[in-house]
Amino acid sequence: MVRRPISAFELEFAWRTDKGRVRSRNEDAVVVHPEWGLVVVADGVGGASAGDVASRLAAETISERFGRLSTPRSDPEKARLYVEAAVEEANISIWRHSKQRTECTGMGTTVVVGSLGWDWMAFAHVGDSRIYRLRESAFVQLSRDHSFIQEVVDQGFFTSREDARRYGIGENILTRALGSAPGVGVSSDLVEIQSGDVFVFCTDGLTGMVPEDWMCQILMVVGENSLDAAADALIRMANERGGTDNITLALVKVGERIG
Numbered sequence: 001m002v003r004r005p006i007s008a009f010e011l012e013f014a015w016r017t018d019k020g021r022v023r024s025r026n027e028d029a030v031v032v033h034p035e036w037g038l039v040v041v042a043d044g045v046g047g048a049s050a051g052d053v054a055s056r057l058a059a060e061t062i063s064e065r066f067g068r069l070s071t072p073r074s075d076p077e078k079a080r081l082y083v084e085a086a087v088e089e090a091n092i093s094i095w096r097h098s099k100q101r102t103e104c105t106g107m108g109t110t111v112v113v114g115s116l117g118w119d120w121m122a123f124a125h126v127g128d129s130r131i132y133r134l135r136e137s138a139f140v141q142l143s144r145d146h147s148f149i150q151e152v153v154d155q156g157f158f159t160s161r162e163d164a165r166r167y168g169i170g171e172n173i174l175t176r177a178l179g180s181a182p183g184v185g186v187s188s189d190l191v192e193i194q195s196g197d198v199f200v201f202c203t204d205g206l207t208g209m210v211p212e213d214w215m216c217q218i219l220m221v222v223g224e225n226s227l228d229a230a231a232d233a234l235i236r237m238a239n240e241r242g243g244t245d246n247i248t249l250a251l252v253k254v255g256e257r258i259g
Contacts, residue, residue, distance in 0.1 A: 005259060006073070007116055007117065008257055008259035009254045009256065009257050009258060009259075010258055011116060011252060012227050012252070012255060013039070014228045014230070014231040014250070015032045015231065015249065015251070016231045017248040018205075018235050018239065018248070019246055020239060020245055021242065021244070022244045022245070023244075023245060025052060028041070028043050028055055028247075029052075029055035029248070030042075030248050031059040031063050033067075036067075036071065037114075038066050038113075038114070038115055038116075039113065040059045040113050041111070041112050041113075041248055041250055042109045042112075042178075043055060043109060043111075043127065043129050043205070043248065044107070044109045045107075045109060045110065045174065050104040051108070053104055053107055054107040054108050054109035054179050055109040055111075057097060058090040058111045058178055061089055061094075062090050066115075069082075073117055076120045076190050079115055080124075080189070083115050083188060084124050084186045086113065087184075087186045091126070091178045091179060091184045092182060094108065095181065098179055109178045109179060110126060110128055110129040110178070110203070111129060112124075112129040112143060112201050114131060114201060114252070118259070119192060120191065120192050121190070122188065122189075122190050123143070123188065126176050126177060126178055127147075127176060127178070128147045128171075128172075128174060129201070129202065129203050130202055131201050131202075132199065132200040132215070133198070133200075134198040134199075134219045135194065135196065136196070139213075139215065139219070144187065146174060146177075146185075147173060147175060148170070148175055149170065149171055151175055171208065172204065197254040198252070199251070200215065200219070202248065202249040202250075203247065205248065208245060209237070209238040209241045209243065209244070209245075210234060210238050210241065218233050218234055218237070222253060231251055234249055
């Protein structure tokens with residue numbers, strides 16, 4: 001039996017994680033399975049409360065689910081629900097682990113997950129790790145942060161995040177994280193993919209250091225250089241601009257149509 005490819009397009013992947021210049025350990029995690037079209041990026045929270053354990057558990061639990069159960073390929077909506085369920089399973093795993101081990105009490109993690117299908121991608125996220133899409137010259141954030149600063153903007157207290165920051169609202173106050181409760185609100189969506197698209201999955205160690213227009217400029221030249229070069233450049237730039245947090249990213253480039 002000839003197995004159908006996972007996508008109608010050639011797909012290229014690159015991923016990196018870096019401790020940064022300030023933190024003593026890396027509490028981020030990244031797992032990419034090109035054969036499944038799966039990308040997972042997580043950013044552990046809780047400091048001394050085992051944030052690195054939480055992010056690793058999230059990445060491992062989601063990966064294991066994709067390896068254990070067949071991912072829906074012919075129905076995009078079922079695929080979206082599948083990704084949501086994988087994130088919910090990771091949440092339960094982290095929450096149970098934190099209850100069983102006192103040294104892990106209070107641990108949590110953000111997560112952003114992408115599952116590429118035939119001509120679409122299903123994605124889900126919790127927290128402030130993000131997914132962006134570069135299409136031609138348009139660089140758009142597809143996720144919406146689960147953070148206090150985003151909520152006060154959404155509720156109309158401020159006209160922009162910049163205004164909220166000027167008022168003293170911090171960027172890093174999360175309103176949702178995996179592991180904080182037995183149930184979590186997972187945001188998910190579906191997007192079509194086109195030849196030439198570049199997707200960025202990343203933690204706030206990248207977005208907090210590198211402005212979006214700079215990220216866009218680096219990714220715009222991916223066609224001339226390799227995806228690996230772009231990944232290296234983004235990590236290097238985040239470190240050069242301070243590297244105050246762990247930096248993790250995964251890039252996916254949609255190539256020529258083959259199916």
